[in-house]
Each structure stands twice: as structure tokens, then as C-alpha cells.
Amino acid sequence: MLLFGYMLVLIGFIFVNADEEFDIELLSEECDCRDWYGVCRKQGAEWLDENVWMYNCSSSNGANATFVGCMSPQKELISTKINKTVEGFWHACDEDDLRIRYEQEPRCLVESESYHVGSTFRLGTFQWICLDTGRWITGCFYKNETNNDVLLRIGETGYNGLIKHVCDRFVDYPGRVQYYAEVRDDVHVKHPTNKGVNQNFPPSKEELIQGKVNRWLHENSAAFVSNGEQFGARIRYLPASRSDWTKK
Numbered sequence: 611m612l613l614f615g616y617m618l619v620l621i622g623f624i625f626v627n628a629d630e631e632f633d634i635e636l637l638s639e640e641c642d643c644r645d646w647y648g649v650c651r652k653q654g655a656e657w658l659d660e661n662v663w664m665y666n667c668s669s670s671n672g673a674n675a676t677f678v679g680c681m682s683p684q685k686e687l688i689s690t691k692i693n694k695t696v697e698g699f700w701h702a703c704d705e706d707d708l709r710i711r712y713e714q715e716p717r718c719l720v721e722s723e724s725y726h727v728g729s730t731f732r733l734g735t736f737q738w739i740c741l742d743t744g745r746w747i748t749g750c751f752y753k754n755e756t757n758n759d760v761l762l763r764i765g766e767t768g769y770n771g772l773i774k775h776v777c778d779r780f781v782d783y784p785g786r787v788q789y790y791a792e793v794r795d796d797v798h799v800k801h802p803t804n805k806g807v808n809q810n811f812p813p814s815k816e817e818l819i820q821g822k823v824n825r826w827l828h829e830n831s832a833a834f835v836s837n838g839e840q841f842g843a844r845i846r847y848l849p850a851s852r853s854d855w856t857k858k
């Protein structure tokens with residue numbers, strides 16, 4: 611009697627187990643959509659993978675989710691197969707059987723301002739040019755007698771009365787560009803003979819310059835600043851590409 615009861619419990623246990631497995635089967639048949647990872651998603655859901663790939667689920671039969679488009683780093687949705695210009699820069703979202711791909715026009719992002727590749731712009735004393743990989747200094751600005759900004763190319767010298775303006779590379783650090791102003795050494799200047807501490811200029815001349823001009827600059831900067839880790843293109847391979855690789 612005890613043994614019989616025990617067997618009943620055992621049989622019941624097997625049935626419960628079978629039932630559970632059956633439930634799991636049922637659940638997967640009710641899967642509305644499969645996402646890129648093969649996970650079930652509910653109809654009407656919308657999601658973003660890797661901060662770039664936007665999908666939604668429109669079906670109810672376990673079909674693959676719909677690829678909607680690419681999300682730009684500026685949080686603009688670019689629909690699939692569209693190349694769209696947003697605030698002057700193009701963004702392209704493409705799709706084929708093997709992959710989806712997002713690409714944005716390369717840019718230099720400096721102090722929350724975006725610059726096109728090939729364009730020059732000014733930041734303080736220096737003029738920069740934007741390239742795919744980063745920005746390079748192309749020259750330095752100084753003010754002439756009439757208070758106009760004048761551009762000096764690297765290696766050039768400009769004159770403003772007794773003051774010489776120089777834009778060049780540091781001899782010891784060719785990776786840095788400097789701009790400085792100093793009293794012309796080809797013009798005779800009378801000055802007192804007290805000794806100062808500034809090693810860049812004959813000390814008394816600095817005083818003289820400060821009396822002469824109200825703007826006094828000596829600035830330097832890395833000649834190149836990388837665009838950093840901001841990406842230009844992203845790619846995601848689709849399941850079909852895997853079978854392609856294993857074919858033959």
C-alpha cells in the first residue's frame with residue numbers, strides 16, 4: 611500500500627515534469643519575433659541594440675524582428691537604406707542579406723562645434739584644419755597695427771611696428787606649434803640695463819613691449835589633436851552571413 615502510494619507520487623512527478631516541458635514548447639510557439647540574439651520579443655516592442663541598431667516587432671509568428679534603422683550618436687534615427695543629411699553632415703544606414711551598416715560623415719568635434727573634413731577654423735590664436743583622423747594647426751593669428759587679424763603660416767613671421775610675431779614649431783618638440791611676439795632684433799632699441807627673470811626675451815625689452823602693446827601672447831599647442839574614439843562606421847553581421855562562411 612505504501613509502495614503503491616509512493617509510485618503514484620512518482621508517476622505524478624513525471625507527469626508534472628512532462629507538463630512543464632510542454633508549457634515551454636507552447637511558449638516558444640507563441641514567440642512573436644526573434645531578435646538578433648534569437649530571443650523572443652513581444653509584438654509592438656521596439657528596441658535599440660548596441661546604441662545603434664533599431665528594431666521592432668510587427669509579427670506574431672516568430673518571424674525575425676524588423677530592422678528599422680540606425681541611431682546616430684546625436685540620437686537621430688536614420689531609416690534603413692537612407693543616406694540623410696542632419697545639420698550639415700550625412701548619415702547612411704544600409705542593409706543587405708549579410709549585414710547592416712551605419713556610417714556617418716567624419717568630422718572634428720571641438721568645443722561642441724562640428725567641422726567638416728578639409729575645412730579650416732580658428733580657436734583662439736591658432737588656425738586648424740580638420741582631417742579624418744583629427745585636426746592639425748595650419749597657422750597662428752596676430753593683430754596688425756590696424757587691429758586686423760592676420761594669419762601667419764607655420765614658419766612665417768609678421769611685423770607690427772617694433773614687434774615681431776612668430777608662428778613656428780618648437781625646435782625641441784616638433785610636435786608642438788608656438789606663437790610668440792617679441793621686439794624686433796633687427797631694429798636698435800634703447801633700454802635700461804636691469805636684469806629680469808624671463809628667459810624668453812631680454813628682460814628690459816619685455817617691459818618695453820608691455821608699454822608698447824596691450825596684447826602680449828606666448829602660446830603653444832600640440833600640432834595635432836586626434837579625433838579620439840568617436841566612430842565613423844559600424845557594422846553588424848546577420849545570421850545569414852554565418853552560413854555563408856561555413857558553406858563549401
Ligand SMILES: *[C@@H]1O[C@H](CO)[C@@H](O)[C@H](O)[C@H]1NC(C)=O
Binds near residue numbers: 676678
Ligand atoms: C516597425 O517599423 C516599421 C518600419 O519603420 C514600421 O512600418 C512599422 O509600423 C513598425 N511596427 C511597429 C509595431 O512599431
Ligand SMILES: *[C@@H]1O[C@H](CO)[C@@H](O)[C@H](O)[C@H]1NC(C)=O
Binds near residue numbers: 673
Ligand atoms: C530569420 O533569419 C534567418 C537568417 O537570415 C533565417 O535563416 C530564418 O529563416 C529567418 N526566420 C524567419 C522566421 O524568417
Ligand SMILES: *[C@@H]1O[C@H](CO)[C@@H](O)[C@H](O)[C@H]1NC(C)=O
Binds near residue numbers: 694700701702713
Ligand atoms: C551619403 O551621401 C553623401 C553625399 O550626399 C556621399 O558623399 C556619401 O558618400 C554617402 N555615403 C554613403 C555611405 O553612401
Ligand SMILES: *[C@@H]1O[C@H](CO)[C@@H](O)[C@H](O)[C@H]1NC(C)=O
Binds near residue numbers: 756758759
Ligand atoms: C592689417 O591687416 C588688414 C587685413 O589683412 C589689411 O587690410 C591692413 O592693410 C593691415 N594693416 C597694416 C597697417 O598693415
